[in-house]
């Protein structure tokens with residue numbers, strides 16, 4: 159639970175803006191996800207792209223998750239943090255030769271391969287090292303994730319994965335590639351998916367393709383269905399932990415596994431979103447005729463999602479006489495940052511208790527795709543962090 163009192167105390171001497179991570183909530187989320195996945199014998203790789211803060215990664219590694227990486231540096235980071243190479247997968251439409259070579263050196267579990275040309279390149283680089291690379295084919299299943307158009311990835315018009323009509327050629331290439339071992343098929347249809355029916359549709363496609371490979375004599379070890387489970391940006395206190403039980407049950411009920419086949423997942427957002435908040439102070443209040451502006455010391459440089467996708471994040475006043483839930487006068491504010499871009503806006507017409515300079519503002523559900531997407535535009539300061547006390551008995 160978001161402990162405002164503890165946070166206000168911790169923050170009082172702290173410069174803002176600052177990312178606050180609730181490590182207890184993170185641990186509870188990881189425990190819930192692990193328990194729900196273990197019930198079905200599912201393997202979960204954490205998608206590092208969502209947040210690669212080292213304290214967070216350590217907790218995730220200790221909780222027994224693998225790693226899903228999308229660059230050579232993410233692979234390197236995962237190894238440094240102590241993820242076992244055998245628990246690391248590497249996706250990405252544009253893996254460079256250097257990145258592929260380094261991942262081969264580490265003998266990672268699998269490359270999720272996104273094109274036929276990439277198969278040929280990995281085969282050549284593996285041959286040069288005299289080894290065999292384990293690969294899974296990332297297939298574009300043309301399933302509509304019913305999410306924001308910029309974060310949908312599994313439609314024919316998206317750049318990700320191999321199209322189903324290219325599978326014949328992919329299989330032919332594999333047949334000619336002595337240094338590749340096909341271990342599975344991989345899918346990822348998009349992010350922030352809140353309608354579980356979408357995952358049922360994905361299962362139907364995975365089953366069809368699993369049969370397609372089976373009929374051609376391929377014994378696939380792994381079905382990797384990617385990530386994408388969404389979180390509640392509107393009510394973070396009501397739903398601090400996503401419903402992992404229902405999510406994994408969809409796959410347990412609808413995926414038709416062949417004997418011995420493993421199911422792998424790549425969750426990012428669902429594991430880390432709710433544990434993070436961006437904490438900021440009000441620099442200025444501008445009262446206009448048409449609008450009131452709350453100008454914060456945090457901007458799109460610290461949290462880009464609202465500017466980039468018009469994403470909603472709950473905005474709360476943390477302190478002040480009335481507190482966030484008090485019966486003080488409420489006003490509507492456009493909550494903006496100091497960056498010289500009009501899109502530098504966290505929310506329009508946000509209803510808040512009357513604010514003044516120095517008040518603390520929390521922008522919630524910022525643990526995923528927050529800090530990692532920060533930029534130094536306008537030569538902003540480096541990101542600062544603050545952590546809640548480490549959960550008892552947990553080693554970070």
Ligand SMILES: Cc1ncc(COP(=O)(O)O)c(C=O)c1O
Nearest residue numbers: 205346349385386424425426427
């Ligand atoms: C291949 C792949 N796997 C996993 C993820 C993690 O997605 P999410 O954070 O929505 O769980 C992504 C990002 O969308 C991705 O591109």
Ligand SMILES: N[C@@H](CCCC[NH3+])C(=O)O
Nearest residue numbers: 207309349350463526527
């Ligand atoms: N960055 C996106 C999600 C992209 C997921 C990675 N393919 C977000 O903030 O919601």
